[in-house]
Amino acid sequence: MDVRDAAQRWADAWATGWPAQDGERIVELQAEQGDHWASMFRACRGRAGLRAYVEECFGEETRPAEVWFGVPRVDGDTATVEYWAITYPYDQPVTLSGCTVVRFDADGLVTESRDYSHAKEGRIPPPTGLFADHHP
Incomplete structure (x- = not known):
């Protein structure tokens, strides 16, 4: 497994899955027991936890999000990916x-x-x- 390819696949899944509100595109790249920490204050345990998190977030968004993801920076089995998003929870724009x-x-x-x-x-x-x- 090439970490750079895996990281780019992950970034692409979020870049396309988020605006389309396609949580499965994102969740399928999560290990069954993998953890996602949402802004470090919310632990999403495993695929089920990540699925619940993205479904909750997407449920608040009344318009497609606009998203941009940077090129992953890779070190060993870890990558860091910068992003920017404009979301519309309850039709009000919020920039992340x-x-x-x-x-x-x-x-x-x-x-x-x-x-x-x-x-x-x-x-x-x-x-x-x-x-x-x-790409955006």
């Missing part, structure tokens, strides 16, 4: 900026992810050039 630290197993599945993010009310596009090397 952050990064996720993701650890992969030998099959390229996520065994642990830790999300660090900041939120600000309003629709704020990412700074020019910040994600020029990757």
Whole structure:
């Protein structure tokens, strides 16, 4: 398993799954017992926990999110991926900026992810050039 490929697959799953509210596209890359820490204050245990988390978040979003993901930075079995998103919980824009630290197993599945993010009310596009090397 190539960690760079696994990390890019993970970033692509979030970049396409989030706006489409396709939680399964995201959850299928999680190891069955892998943990996701949402902003470090909420532990989502295993695939079931991650599924419940994304379904809850998507349930609040009344318009498709706009998302950008950077190129993963890889070290050993771990990657860090920066992102920017504009979400619309209950039709009100909220901008998120952050990064996720993701650890992969030998099959390229996520065994642990830790999300660090900041939120600000309003629709704020990412700074020019910040994600020029990757897709929205």
